[in-house]
Amino acid sequence: MGYDVTASVVVGVRTTMGKLYTTFVTSGCRHNPRPSLKFCPECGEKNGIPTHDPIPGFNPYSETYKGLDVLRTDSSESDSIVVGLVVSECGSGDNRSDSGPKAIGQKTLSTIIDQVKTVISGDVISEKGDFGIWLCVYESF
């Protein structure tokens, strides 16, 4: 109970959760009606149900993408995330963790930047100009 906060410094690319999923439309029954129909003419089941699948490399359970960390930028309902490596993290209350370098270890910051850029360069999740060092603050009450 109470107020908990976790702050993470992440080297990576800011993007949206939607980029980590592909969306396709499925029929709600086995008759496979034409995609333009709202309902199946044979059984009346709803047609054109949007379905979301994680893109290759993204694991929504471990919240990792090709070995990188996936973090929400804040605790709002925003779709905004950062995909990269956590270099430092600290928290309070139930979120308390050892402060200090996490991914860094013996690596230099430039090594970490190269490691992240190798994974995301030319990747579907990246948009030009959104690479950097981000502070993600997650609050819970």
Ligand SMILES: [Zn+2]
């Ligand atoms: Zn049907």
